[in-house]
Amino acid sequence: MRHTFAPSPAPRRGAAWLAWTLTALWLFAASAQAQTLPISVSASGNHAEASITLPGLPGSPLAEVLLDFEDASGLSAYSLGISARAVSLSEADLLARLPDADTTLQSALPVMVTIEPPRYGGLRFNGTGRVELHTHLLPYAAGSRLRLFKAPVGGAFRDITDEIAAGSVRARGTYGGFSQFLILADLRPxxxxxxxxxxxxxxxxxxxxxxxxxxxxxxxxxxxxxxxxxxxxxxxxxxxxxxxxxxxxxxxxxxxxxxxxxxxxxxxxxxxxxxxxxxxxxxxxxxxxx
Structure with missing residues (x-):
């Protein structure tokens, strides 16, 4: 089943696209807190995908979210309850949810993904799932300090990373439940x-x-x-x-x-x-x- 919030033609890439996208995203995030971003979602069997874009620029994904389950039932775009918003780097309530000053939001991807399935949407799963947050807005390097963090809605974020891979960055983690996800730089020992x-x-x-x-x-x-x-x-x-x-x-x-x-x-x-x-x-x- 597919629930579409924005059309999704083939993405554009390149230095000019990257510079324009970063500028537009910064302006959008700075304009107000809790700016919702367009997202298109598809789900079937044990797999779901979502593409996050900027308003007015549906063909250039800011990030893609991939979810895989060991054993899911009732999985659909609706039952997943996924959304995304641009966040401000100075958003006090959000910064207070990070572990400490050595974990920082990334200006190149000020985006938070929320997966909060509706209580009566019918989703269930056994065991674990795997989440991947993929973006071309962050560069990959061996030994990267970029990490995937997860939190209950409104709660404290914690590192759930089990892989940081190239492409440009693919931040992956395993989960036993949901809520909110960010890519942060983690400079803690x-x-x-x-x-x-x-x-x-x-x-x-x-x-x-x-x-x-x-x-x-x-x-x-x-x-x-x-x-x-x-x-x-x-x-x-x-x-x-x-x-x-x-x-x-x-x-x-x-x-x-x-x-x-x-x-x-x-x-x-x-x-x-x-x-x-x-x-x-x-x-x-x-x-x-x-």
Whole structure:
């Protein structure tokens, strides 16, 4: 099913397009807060795509959003509830939701994507999904500090990146639920980021049935012990074991379903997603240092 907010002919590229688009986007974002951007959405089976454009320039996407699910039902453009808006770099309410001053909005892409499925739209999925935010407005470089951040609507943003790839930038992450997404530059020490991700996983483990907690806590202890001696191979293996255990225990022992009604808690999906982004940060520390 396709729900179209703006036509989408083939995109134009090049230096002139980039300069014009950046200028137009800055002016649009600065004109007022909460400026909604045109977006066209298509969805079928376990896959959805959205193209975000500027008003009056439908043929030149600012960004594209790709979503893939392990096991979705009721997926449609309507049930997904996706929107986008231009944000101001001086928007106080938004800046207060970022982790700290070392995580910054990008002037080349001041765009926030919201995925907030309507409660009675019928969407549900088991396990995890994968999100990719793709844009030509940001340059790719090996060791990039660009990251994909996610937040509940109105809540604090956190790093969910599990890959930054070329093309120009493809920021990818795994999720067990939705809400709002930004690409930010993250200059925090990588060790701090890793510690935050481990603590978030521990907080999720504390929500599991008592019989499930010890095994996950032991694996997270293994991650921390390996990192303490810079044994990145062991740290990555233990992180993979966290994800693997979440997936094998899903359903029968650990809740693994997300519903638009918000009546279920997808603990297995959130654990797997948390392990995926932790793996990214450990590998980044190994390859590029703190």
């Amino acid at each position: 990588t060790g701090t980021v890793i510690a935050n991700k481990i603590q978030r996983l521990r907080n999720r483990v504390d929500l599991l049935p008592l019989a499930e907690r010890a095994a996950f806590d032991d694996l997270l202890d293994d991650v921390e012990s390996a990192l303490a001696v810079s044994d990145y191979a062991a740290a990555l293996a233990a992180t993979d074991d966290v994800r693997g255990r979440a997936q094998t225990r899903a359903g029968a022992y650990i809740a693994n379903t997300w519903r638009a009604t918000r009546t279920h808690r997808n603990h297995a999906g959130e654990l797997a997603a948390g392990a995926a982004t932790l793996r990214f940060s450990i590998a980044f520390l190994r390859d590029y240092g703190p």
